[in-house]
Amino acid sequence: MPPLLKSVATFSVIAFLTACGGSGTEAETQSAPAATTPTTEAAPPPVAAPVSAPAGEPSAEFASLPAPYNTADYARGKRTFKLCVSCHLTAEGAGSLVGPNLHGLFGREVGSMEGFVFSDALINADFIWEPSHLDEWLANPRAFLPGNRMSFAGVRKPEDRLALIAYLMLETGYTAPATEDVPAP
Numbered sequence: 001m002p003p004l005l006k007s008v009a010t011f012s013v014i015a016f017l018t019a020c021g022g023s024g025t026e027a028e029t030q031s032a033p034a035a036t037t038p039t040t041e042a043a044p045p046p047v048a049a050p051v052s053a054p055a056g057e058p059s060a061e062f063a064s065l066p067a068p069y070n071t072a073d074y075a076r077g078k079r080t081f082k083l084c085v086s087c088h089l090t091a092e093g094a095g096s097l098v099g100p101n102l103h104g105l106f107g108r109e110v111g112s113m114e115g116f117v118f119s120d121a122l123i124n125a126d127f128i129w130e131p132s133h134l135d136e137w138l139a140n141p142r143a144f145l146p147g148n149r150m151s152f153a154g155v156r157k158p159e160d161r162l163a164l165i166a167y168l169m170l171e172t173g174y175t176a177p178a179t180e181d182v183p184a185p
């Protein structure tokens with residue numbers, strides 16, 4: 001290839017790559033810590049559901065939470081939690097359904113809640129639930145702890161998980177580690 005043509009070709013490749021690299025990343029920049037993309041869930045509904053205001057409006061309910069959870073949308077979190085209510089209660093002392101009661105989840109050893117029979121996958125896992133674990137677990141439970149018994153495909157959208165985790169912090173009595181209690185909303 002003549003040198004001129006060659007450099008033109010190289011230039012177009014670079015321009016092409018740059019154009020591609022620039023698109024599609026904006027939505028991800030301020031959202032939750034990146035998690036593995038779940039692949040198991042069914043495709044999203046074809047009709048774009050008119051959700052509440054576009055992302056970016058912080059909800060007063062979450063104002064006391066640590067970043068980035070204080071930027072999440074409360075309505076979105078509450079709505080996403082509907083995926084869990086058939087199996088999980090969050091009120092203290094309310095007992096367990098198919099899944100364990102989630103009160104006091106944050107700061108608790110995985111698979112340790114008394115009175116609930118966990119699978120070996122959770123019993124043998126060794127970590128304390130923090131928001132980052134929950135983000136991975138909810139993105140793809142099967143991949144995060146293979147062999148677990150939670151029949152749930154996952155929450156695909158990072159912004160849904162961010163809001164859900166923020167909502168769970170409020171509902172399960174989360175208190176910030178190492179500092180004083182988060183004031184009740």
Ligand code: HEC
Nearest residue numbers: 083084087098099110111112118119122148149150151152
């Ligand atoms: C079909 C029932 C079902 C649904 C729906 C479900 N879960 Fe679960 N969940 C379970 C079961 C069962 C376990 C225990 C799994 C095991 O022992 O392997 C569990 C475990 C958990 C744990 C670990 C608790 C601990 O103490 O270690 C968390 C956290 C959790 N679920 C959160 C959620 C959230 C949040 C949702 C909604 C997005 C959800 N689950 C949806 C059944 C469910």
